[in-house]
Amino acid sequence: MIVIDGVDAVTDADFDHEVLGAGLPVLVEFTADWCGPCRQLAPVLSAVAGEQAGRLKVVQLDVDSNPEVTARYGVLAMPTLMVFRAGEPVKSMVGARPKRKLLQELEEVV
Numbered sequence: 001m002i003v004i005d006g007v008d009a010v011t012d013a014d015f016d017h018e019v020l021g022a023g024l025p026v027l028v029e030f031t032a033d034w035c036g037p038c039r040q041l042a043p044v045l046s047a048v049a050g051e052q053a054g055r056l057k058v059v060q061l062d063v064d065s066n067p068e069v070t071a072r073y074g075v076l077a078m079p080t081l082m083v084f085r086a087g088e089p090v091k092s093m094v095g096a097r098p099k100r101k102l103l104q105e106l107e108e109v110v
Helices: 015-020 036-051 067-072 099-107
Strands: 008-010 026-031 057-062 080-085 088-094
Touching: 008 015, 015 026, 015 057, 026 036, 036 057, 036 099, 088 099
Parallel strands: 008 057, 026 057
Antiparallel strands: 026 080, 080 088
8 A cells, every 4th residue: 555644544444533533524535556546645734634633633554454434434436535524424526536625624623
């Protein structure tokens, strides 16, 4: 998995606790090692995680090693970004995007 500063990895085993049980909104990147756009998105997610610390938790989930959560939310394309609030998915975005655009899209849910 692509290691991103400030972004923790979650798994099928701890997803419910780390994401659904979080006190903050959580941005989950569904990612894979073979995904080029996921690598492009890594510095954007690192910057967003730093800037939004205390307002938004940012995590990543490797789809190849965590098929249960991937299937539960119907994720078919990488990267898929999903925002969860109070245990429910409230926004889903597919594909890499620049930081400015991602922050704009997050404004309505964070």
